[in-house]
Structure formats: C-alpha cells, structure tokens
Amino acid sequence: MWKFLYRLSSLKYYYEWSGKWVPWLLGSTAVLMLVGLYWGLVVAPSDYQQGESYRIIYVHVPSAWMSMFVYVVMAGAGFIAIVWRTKLSEIVVSECAVIGAMFTALALVTGMLWGKPTWGTYWQWDARLTSELILLFLYFGIIAVHSVIEESRTAARVASILAIIGVINIPIIHYSVTWWSSLHQPNMLLVSKTPSVHPSMLYPLLVMATAFQLYFVSLLFIRMRNAILHRERLTSWVQDISTRN
Amino acid sequence: MLGAFISIIQRDLLLAYRRRADLMNPVLFYVIVATLFPLGVSPDAEFLGRLAPGLVWVTTLLAALISMESIFRQDFEDGSIEQLLLNPHPFSLLILGKVVAHWLITGVPMLLIVPVMAMLLHMPVQAVPVLWITILLGTPILSLIGAIGAALTAGFRGGGVLLGLLVLPLYVPVLIFASSAVSAAADGLAVSGQLAMLGSGLILALVLAPLAISASLKISMS
Numbered sequence: 001m002w003k004f005l006y007r008l009s010s011l012k013y014y015y016e017w018s019g020k021w022v023p024w025l026l027g028s029t030a031v032l033m034l035v036g037l038y039w040g041l042v043v044a045p046s047d048y049q050q051g052e053s054y055r056i057i058y059v060h061v062p063s064a065w066m067s068m069f070v071y072v073v074m075a076g077a078g079f080i081a082i083v084w085r086t087k088l089s090e091i092v093v094s095e096c097a098v099i100g101a102m103f104t105a106l107a108l109v110t111g112m113l114w115g116k117p118t119w120g121t122y123w124q125w126d127a128r129l130t131s132e133l134i135l136l137f138l139y140f141g142i143i144a145v146h147s148v149i150e151e152s153r154t155a156a157r158v159a160s161i162l163a164i165i166g167v168i169n170i171p172i173i174h175y176s177v178t179w180w181s182s183l184h185q186p187n188m189l190l191v192s193k194t195p196s197v198h199p200s201m202l203y204p205l206l207v208m209a210t211a212f213q214l215y216f217v218s219l220l221f222i223r224m225r226n227a228i229l230h231r232e233r234l235t236s237w238v239q240d241i242s243t244r245n
Numbered sequence: 246m247l248g249a250f251i252s253i254i255q256r257d258l259l260l261a262y263r264r265r266a267d268l269m270n271p272v273l274f275y276v277i278v279a280t281l282f283p284l285g286v287s288p289d290a291e292f293l294g295r296l297a298p299g300l301v302w303v304t305t306l307l308a309a310l311i312s313m314e315s316i317f318r319q320d321f322e323d324g325s326i327e328q329l330l331l332n333p334h335p336f337s338l339l340i341l342g343k344v345v346a347h348w349l350i351t352g353v354p355m356l357l358i359v360p361v362m363a364m365l366l367h368m369p370v371q372a373v374p375v376l377w378i379t380i381l382l383g384t385p386i387l388s389l390i391g392a393i394g395a396a397l398t399a400g401f402r403g404g405g406v407l408l409g410l411l412v413l414p415l416y417v418p419v420l421i422f423a424s425s426a427v428s429a430a431a432d433g434l435a436v437s438g439q440l441a442m443l444g445s446g447l448i449l450a451l452v453l454a455p456l457a458i459s460a461s462l463k464i465s466m467s
Contacts, residue, residue, distance in 0.1 A: 082460070134414050134417055137410075137413075137414040138414050140410065141407075141410045141411040141414065144407055144410050144411075145397075145407065145411070148398075148401060148402075148403045148404070148407045149401050154464060154465075154467065157464045158397045158461070158464055158465075161393075161397060161457060161460060161461050161464065162397065162411060164457075165393060165415070165457055166415075168453065169415055169418075172418050172446070173414070173415075173417050173418055176417065176418035176421045176422060176442075177417070177421065179421070180421045180425065
C-alpha cells in the first residue's frame with residue numbers, strides 16, 4: 001500500500017497508471033448516468049405537489065453534494081501538499097478547484113431553474129443558496145491564485161493553505177448563514193434515519209450521485225494528465241510521448 | 246519569549262507613530278464611505294437607521310481589508326520578516342505580535358470613530374453600545390483572517406485585488422453575527438448569543454490564525 005502510494009507520487013508513474021483507468025472510468029460514468037437519467041426522468045413517478053419540475057433534483061442534488069465533496073478532497077490534497085510536498089497532490093489541488101467550481105455553478109443554476117416554478121423566484125437570499133454562492137467565491141479565489149502567481153509550485157502551495165483554511169471555515173460559514181435565515185427545505189436524506197423520500201425516487205438519485213462521483217474522478221484524472229504533460233513538458237519522458245504520436 | 250512578543254508590538258507601534266499621518270487613513274476612509282450611504286440610498290432617518298447596522302459593518306469590512314494590504318509589505322521588502330524567521334523564538338508568536346500591533350493601529354481608531362458614524366447614520370441609540378462591542382470583538386478577527394491573506398499575497402504582483410477575493414468570503418460569519426447583534430439590539434432583543442459567537446470566533450482565530458499566517462509567510466518567502 002505505502003509502496004504503491006510512494007510510486008504513485010511520481011508523475012510519470014501516475015501518468016501511465018491513470019491512463020489505464022480513464023477509459024473504464026469514462027465508460028462506467030456514461031452507463032450509470034444514462035441509467036440514472038432514464039430512471040429519474042422517465043421511470044420515477046412525478047411528485048404530487050411539484051409535478052414534473054422536481055426531477056431536476058437528479059442533477060441538482062448530486063452536483064450540490066459534489067461541490068462540497070470536491071472541496072474536502074481539495075483540502076485533503078492540500079494538506080498532503082503542504083506536509084509532504086508531493087507534486088501530484090499540488091496538481092490535485094489546482095484541478096479540483098476548477099472542477100469544484102463547475103459543480104457549484106451547476107448546483108446553483110439548476111437550483112435557480114427549479115426555484116422559478118416552485119418558489120416563484122430565481123433567487124432568494126436563503127441560507128443554502130447563499131452559502132453555496134460563498135463556496136463558489138472560495139473556489140474562484142483559489143482559481144485566481146493560480147492566475148496571479150506565475151510560479152506553479154508556489155501557487156499550488158498558496159492554494160493548498162487556502163483550501164485548508166476554507167475547510168475549517170465552510171462549516172462556520174454554513175451555520176452562520178443557516179442561522180441568519182432559512183427558506184430552503186431541510187435535508188431530505190439522512191442515512192441514519194428513514195429517508196423522507198420514497199424509494200422509487202431515491203434509488204435513481206443514488207445512481208446519479210454515484211455517476212457524478214465517477215464523473216468527478218474521470219474528469220480529475222483527465223485534467224491531471226493534461227496538467228502533468230504541461231508541467232513536465234521539458235522532461236524526456238514527455239518528449240518521448242509527443243514524438244511517438 | 247513574552248519579551249520578544251512585546252518588543253515586536255513596541256517596534257511596530259513606534260514605526261506607526263513616526264508616520265502619524267498614515268494612522269488617519271483608515272479612519273478617513275471609514276468616514277467618507279459612511280457619508281456616501283445617505284447620498285446613495287436615502288437621507289430619510291428612519292430608513293437609514295434600519296440599514297445602519299449593515300452599512301456600518303460592511304464599511305468596517307472594507308476598511309479592514311484595505312488596511313490589511315500594508316501589514317507585511319514593508320517588512321517583506323526590507324527583509325525584516327526573514328530576520329524574524331531566523332529568530333529563536335516561535336515565528337507564529339512574533340507574527341501574532343505584528344497582527345496585534347496592526348490591530349492597535351487600525352482597530353482602535355475605528356473603535357473611537359464608530360459611535361459617531363452610527364449616530365450620523367441615525368442608528369437607534371440603544372444599539373450603539375452593542376455596535377461598539379461587536380467592533381471590539383469583530384475587528385481583531387478581521388485582522389487575524391486578513392493577515393493570512395496578506396501573508397499569502399505579500400510576495401506577488403497583483404496581490405492587492407487577489408487579497409479581497411480571498412479574504413472577503415471568509416469575513417462572512419463575522420459580518421452576519423455582528424450586524425445581526427446590532428440589528429437585534431436596535432429592536433430591543435437579546436444579543437448575548439451573537440456576541441458569544443463572535444467571542445468564540447475570536448478565540449478560534451487567535452489560536453489557529455497565527456499558524457496559518459506563519460505557514461503562508463514561509464511560502465511567500467520561498
């Protein structure tokens with residue numbers, strides 16, 4: 001295990017190892033997403049109150065979960081980057097910022113589209129919307145670090161510190177905003193208790209959530225592979241790849 | 246160790262005293278921005294009084310943010326920070342000394358001017374003492390968090406704009422608790438909950454921020 005992790009921290013080894021995984025990841029993402037979307041959009045019953053518009057949760061809820069999950073992954077990678085200074089985890093931090101911002105934006109946009117028919121407004125200054133928006137700003141800050149600081153290793157370490165600070169702050173921001181006002185419905189899924197969602201709607205949601213996870217990992221791998229090629233473009237093994245193709 | 250901590254504070258206060266004119270700048274900024282609100286929103290006393298807690302606190306955030314940029318700049322350029330790093334005393338403690346001095350220079354003038362601003366914005370009189378306490382508890386948090394951002398951006402061109410982008414989202418909890426305490430006081434409600442949250446935030450920031458600031462400065466120096 002440790003030996004494998006140690007070898008994985010070599011960019012060249014990671015590049016070769018991840019190359020084998022990418023097609024499988026993309027394939028399983030596609031299958032699960034098609035199944036989940038068909039199940040959620042066609043098979044699942046319509047809601048007795050919200051009619052068909054509730055079906056946006058099959059995109060909205062997984063992307064909202066991912067927006068937070070990606071941040072935790074980024075902070076974990078940031079911690080590793082600060083402590084062990086591995087190049088690979090620095091790349092994870094910078095690539096997670098972009099992917100996380102994308103999921104956050106997706107959650108916000110789908111939430112707004114759902115809000116219009118249901119709440120009668122695209123935007124409401126409610127707790128979750130606001131804390132999701134602030135999460136988006138935190139991601140933008142980390143992305144901006146990479147554009148302002150040219151030296152990529154320094155930028156990655158600055159971004160790592162920010163990610164760690166953010167992970168302490170996100171619960172504080174979240175609860176302060178929740179306390180400030182709330183309109184959004186409470187969490188509908190609590191694993192330990194009986195979920196308030198009927199299984200016929202819940203299972204497609206879980207399939208979609210898994211599909212989003214796999215999508216995140218595939219995207220991360222692909223983006224990291226690109227970043228590695230760019231970062232190591234002057235080394236002989238990357239030159240070999242480019243001459244071979 | 247305590248001696249080193251205190252002499253850092255003394256040094257920074259002395260440097261600030263030598264350039265007394267700079268001391269007034271955050272205060273002037275504060276007064277000018279607060280004057281813009283009646284012009285931009287409405288001079289109506291009742292309306293303005295309802296907005297006042299938020300207006301005062303947003304202005305405080307901006308004033309704190311602007312003052313943060315300079316906290317490490319000069320020491321960073323003339324190499325004093327590196328000397329502190331080579332010092333046998335814990336780096337994070339010495340840096341905390343710098344933040345404390347910075348708060349004394351920028352936060353304390355704010356404490357003096359804030360009641361006047363609150364009156365000018367027609368804030369209800371019973372809310373002013375609470376406002377003063379929130380400034381007392383809140384501005385040190387702003388300095389501590391802002392110093393992390395300043396430390397991260399100290400070594401880079403274009404750091405100024407980046408600082409706002411990095412730090413302002415982290416200021417959100419302070420803004421929420423402080424302005425809601427002031428609003429509650431204006432309505433005659435209990436405020437101990439919000440003040441307790443601000444106090445615990447201050448303790449948390451005092452414990453964790455110096456570590457983050459010193460780690461950030463080390464990165465900026467490398």
